[in-house]
Amino acid sequence: MAAATATATAGSTWALEMHIHADYTSERIMTPNIAISFVDESSGDEYELHLSKVTSAPWQLPMVGSEERFGAIVTGEAQAPADLSQPGACLVVFNHNLWSKIDRLYFAKLTAITKSQPQARAVSFLTNSWVAGGVKRIFFTGQPSLPDGTPPGLMEARQKELASLRGEDPNTEDEGPRSGADRIYAYDVYNDLGGAGQGDPNRHDDRPILGIQGPDAKLPYPRRLRTGRKIDTNGYEAHLAPGTTPWVPYDEKFFASKQDSFSVAPLYAIGAAASSVVSQLFGAKPDINQFASFSAVEDLFSRESAVPAAKQDIMNRIDDNPFDLGDEALRKAYKGFPDTVRQAVEEQLGSPSPVPTWFPLKFLFRNEKILRLLQGLLARWPMPQVLDQRKITWQSDEEVGRQAKAGCNPFTIQVADKTFLDDSKLGPEDFAGLLGGMTLQDAISQRTLFYQDYYTVLGEGIAPQVQKLLDKKDKAVGYQYSGRGVFFQCPETKALAIVVIQLCEPDTQHWQLYSPIRSRPEIWQLAKAVYSSLDSAVHQLISHWLKTHATMEPFAIATRRQLSAMHPVFQLMQPHFRYTLDINANARSTLINAGGIVESIFTAGPCCMEFSAKVYGATWKFREQGLPADLMARGVAKQDADELHVNADELLLKDYPYAEDGLLVWDAIVEYFDMYLRMYYSDDVGSDKHVKKDDELRSWYHEIQTKGHQDAKDVNGDCWIELKDISSLVQILATMAWIGSAHHAAVNFGQYAYSAYMPNKAAFISHAIPRETVDTEGRPTGPLAELLNDYEYHFLRTLSGPIRALKTMLLVKTLSNHAQDEEYLGGASTEWALDPMARRAKAQFDVSIAEAEHTMIRRNKDGKSRARCSPSGIPYTLLYPSTQTQAVTMRNMGMTGRGIPTSVSI
Ligand SMILES: [Fe+2]
Numbered sequence: 066m067a068a069a070t071a072t073a074t075a076g077s078t079w080a081l082e083m084h085i086h087a088d089y090t091s092e093r094i095m096t097p098n099i100a101i102s103f104v105d106e107s108s109g110d111e112y113e114l115h116l117s118k119v120t121s122a123p124w125q126l127p128m129v130g131s132e133e134r135f136g137a138i139v140t141g142e143a144q145a146p147a148d149l150s151q152p153g154a155c156l157v158v159f160n161h162n163l164w165s166k167i168d169r170l171y172f173a174k175l176t177a178i179t180k181s182q183p184q185a186r187a188v189s190f191l192t193n194s195w196v197a198g199g200v201k202r203i204f205f206t207g208q209p210s211l212p213d214g215t216p217p218g219l220m221e222a223r224q225k226e227l228a229s230l231r232g233e234d235p236n237t238e239d240e241g242p243r244s245g246a247d248r249i250y251a252y253d254v255y256n257d258l259g260g261a262g263q264g265d266p267n268r269h270d271d272r273p274i275l276g277i278q279g280p281d282a283k284l285p286y287p288r289r290l291r292t293g294r295k296i297d298t299n300g301y302e303a304h305l306a307p308g309t310t311p312w313v314p315y316d317e318k319f320f321a322s323k324q325d326s327f328s329v330a331p332l333y334a335i336g337a338a339a340s341s342v343v344s345q346l347f348g349a350k351p352d353i354n355q356f357a358s359f360s361a362v363e364d365l366f367s368r369e370s371a372v373p374a375a376k377q378d379i380m381n382r383i384d385d386n387p388f389d390l391g392d393e394a395l396r397k398a399y400k401g402f403p404d405t406v407r408q409a410v411e412e413q414l415g416s417p418s419p420v421p422t423w424f425p426l427k428f429l430f431r432n433e434k435i436l437r438l439l440q441g442l443l444a445r446w447p448m449p450q451v452l453d454q455r456k457i458t459w460q461s462d463e464e465v466g467r468q469a470k471a472g473c474n475p476f477t478i479q480v481a482d483k484t485f486l487d488d489s490k491l492g493p494e495d496f497a498g499l500l501g502g503m504t505l506q507d508a509i510s511q512r513t514l515f516y517q518d519y520y521t522v523l524g525e526g527i528a529p530q531v532q533k534l535l536d537k538k539d540k541a542v543g544y545q546y547s548g549r550g551v552f553f554q555c556p557e558t559k560a561l562a563i564v565v566i567q568l569c570e571p572d573t574q575h576w577q578l579y580s581p582i583r584s585r586p587e588i589w590q591l592a593k594a595v596y597s598s599l600d601s602a603v604h605q606l607i608s609h610w611l612k613t614h615a616t617m618e619p620f621a622i623a624t625r626r627q628l629s630a631m632h633p634v635f636q637l638m639q640p641h642f643r644y645t646l647d648i649n650a651n652a653r654s655t656l657i658n659a660g661g662i663v664e665s666i667f668t669a670g671p672c673c674m675e676f677s678a679k680v681y682g683a684t685w686k687f688r689e690q691g692l693p694a695d696l697m698a699r700g701v702a703k704q705d706a707d708e709l710h711v712n713a714d715e716l717l718l719k720d721y722p723y724a725e726d727g728l729l730v731w732d733a734i735v736e737y738f739d740m741y742l743r744m745y746y747s748d749d750v751g752s753d754k755h756v757k758k759d760d761e762l763r764s765w766y767h768e769i770q771t772k773g774h775q776d777a778k779d780v781n782g783d784c785w786i787e788l789k790d791i792s793s794l795v796q797i798l799a800t801m802a803w804i805g806s807a808h809h810a811a812v813n814f815g816q817y818a819y820s821a822y823m824p825n826k827a828a829f830i831s832h833a834i835p836r837e838t839v840d841t842e843g844r845p846t847g848p849l850a851e852l853l854n855d856y857e858y859h860f861l862r863t864l865s866g867p868i869r870a871l872k873t874m875l876l877v878k879t880l881s882n883h884a885q886d887e888e889y890l891g892g893a894s895t896e897w898a899l900d901p902m903a904r905r906a907k908a909q910f911d912v913s914i915a916e917a918e919h920t921m922i923r924r925n926k927d928g929k930s931r932a933r934c935s936p937s938g939i940p941y942t943l944l945y946p947s948t949q950t951q952a953v954t955m956r957n958m959g960m961t962g963r964g965i966p967t968s969v970s971i
Pocket residue numbers: 609614809813880969970971
């Protein structure tokens with residue numbers, strides 16, 4: 066050990082306090098065996114502490130369902146030798162008992178206080194981490210420091226800890242499958258979604274690897290967390306063993322309450338069970354591939370209207386609290402299921418034997434998720450907002466436009482200009498009578514014409530590929546259109562109505578043009594529904610999965626690998642990565658994988674992720690992901706506006722709730738980050754605190770560009786924001802925070818409201834829209850005649866059938882949930898910043914966010930916005946930062962339709 070410095074006192078007495086808890090277990094923590102050492106910040110010497118006067122008090126944690134949970138607050142005292150000048154870090158070892166199930170502890174808080182004179186002080190260590198049994202962990206103090214400002218005694222520890230997290234430590238080699246307590250963050254390609262048959266000719270999971278690996282590879286993609294699982298000769302990662310969950314480091318794993326909320330396993334089970342359930346309980350006829358009528362679709366939600374007798378009978382067996390079914394109620398209800406339904410459920414779930422009447426279901430299925438499935442089948446799903454008291458409105462031209470500005474995919478509407486006219490080859494005759502008396506030229510020059518492009522990428526390659534696959538399948542239905550929708554903004558009312566739809570047929574490559582003037586009403590209605598299915602696919606695969614989930618993962622990995630926990634940027638950004646690695650790993654194993662839920666509901670089927678990859682390669686630019694830059698790139702805000710700030714009156718697309726509310730949130734983030742970063746950095750080029758002198762920060766950003774997002778090339782220098790000063794760092798970090806928080810909230814939590822009602826956003830198109838064929842006497846013929854003869858039947862036949870509709874509904878219901886332990890922008894959260902200055906900045910941010918919410922509430926009430934307040938409008942609540950006024954209840958299952966979690970966590 067090096068010689069002690071500073072104080073010459075005879076040692077000091079320190080009082081320690083730890084807030085710890087275990088994983089979800091009924092076992093109580095009593096007094097755990099924890100060894101603690103201080104690391105001197107000047108010398109780096111370690112001093113083992115011998116705790117005395119140890120006490121342990123129960124610490125009540127948030128409940129999970131009806132389960133109470135407790136951690137422990139452990140206190141003790143220790144003498145530190147006089148050599149210790151100042152503890153800069155703490156080493157912790159949890160010596161777990163072999164007879165105990167508690168093999169790791171979560172450290173939420175660790176403080177040390179000494180009252181010994183003259184160095185009376187308190188030290189808080191930044192923990193918020195799991196400590197696995199037998200593993201020595203280091204926690205630095207919460208005082209943030211740039212690399213050059215690291216206390217000399219901690220420099221080596223800082224670098225060693227980062228090397229370990231990168232897998233460079235010889236003790237944590239970056240080889241072999243990760244498991245359990247491993248804490249290694251590395252990158253990998255998406256080779257875990259399928260496999261080239263994996264040697265089994267009966268398997269149909271042949272999917273390309275996403276992420277360019279060689280000269281022939283063509284599918285760029287963000288990287289994911291490497292798990293080290295075995296790779297086969299074709300480069301595919303070994304599939305997960307049945308019944309296992311993907312590995313992520315303990316610090317990334319959902320807490321128990323989150324696990325309870327997100328369970329996709331029932332969605333699989335529903336695949337088999339749904340067919341029987343739908344056909345028998347929801348009035349589908351004549352077979353389960355077809356909804357008989359709009360009212361049959363609505364029966365999924367409505368108890369008051371004519372509920373099919375079988376479902377009513379089951380409902381009558383349960384109590385009046387459909388989401389809170391006890392074991393007994395479930396068992397009785399299950400017994401009341403038609404035999405075929407029970408059989409389907411049991412086959413799918415692998416139940417070994419018929420259900421004994423006396424046996425609790427919980428033990429039979431041994432799985433909470435299965436109970437959820439049954440609850441889901443029995444539940445009265447809430448009426449989706451898009452339909453609730455708007456039985457006709459959802460079909461209107463204006464509503465399609467309103468949803469482009471205030472629905473769950475407000476990211477694709479862009480200004481129509483001359484380039485658009487050249488690409489689409491649309492001319493004045495196509496818009497005759499549709500522009501409120503304006504000429505096409507005037508509409509373009511006055512910026513009242515907008516469009517959504519669902520042709521580029523989709524129509525150019527994916528749609529024909531999908532169609533070939535579909536055509537190969539025997540009796541397969543499915544028709545993968547691509548196209549564009551054109552919208553006119555009324556100069557007086559600012560209403561945005563869809564006026565023209567261009568659809569490209571995948572098999573013939575012919576373009577069909579539809580408009581309310583050119584097309585029969587029945588055909589126009591069908592064209593809008595088919596067009597909305599393109600919006601639905603782009604929403605889920607691009608705006609949601611690609612642009613939030615997949616995009617954020619490399620940022621999260623790089624932050625762990627390159628920024629020390631001591632780094633102020635690590636402490637600022639960590640809330641924005643909470644649970645992202647876990648939700649993505651789960652999604653890759655159950656949602657977007659070969660044969661997963663996503664493929665099973667969208668027309669693009671096995672090509673869904675390839676579509677996502679091609680869009681990433683063709684269009685994704687980091688610098689356009691922040692809100693002002695995104696609005697400018699789409700031409701809906703003035704082009705010369707500042708990328709850090711756009712005024713609402715600079716919006717060219719008017720009455721655009723997503724942008725108007727989003728700018729309030731964006732501005733609050735920018736103001737907070739700017740204040741925070743100026744505490745630690747200086748723009749003085751000669752200063753050690755200049756961003757360019759920060760080695761960790763530069764390595765971090767370089768690695769994001771060259772490893773995590775290595776396929777997003779900076780060809781014209783317009784993909785990445787140059788890191789040159791504090792403002793550019795604010796923009797970089799605010800863009801990441803925006804993607805993980807508000808962007809995700811805007812696309813995620815309104816999914817049930819808009820997509821649960823299938824006709825509004827069908828995921829699947831089964832047939833082409835009939836051509837307008839007539840005989841010599843002008844009478845409709847062929848499919849057109851059939852459509853006109855039985856409009857409801859043929860309209861619904863073109864869209865998702867009951868099974869897909871039910872699966873979609875369950876998917877969006879799961880994804881629209883807020884978990885009990887969600888942390889919201891501007892709300893109470895895990896304490897990552899312990900620096901008092903940083904805490905003050907955060908407190909100010911919380912005030913700004915609360916003010917933003919007040920403004921949004923006022924906008925929804927003041928009657929000025931047609932999109933929010935008209936008889937056909939819907940209040941835009943998706944960017945209300947808090948979710949508090951509508952608490953999560955068993956009845957709404959967390960679907961509050963509001964609240965901005967800090968991170969992509971579901
Ligand atoms: Fe999500």
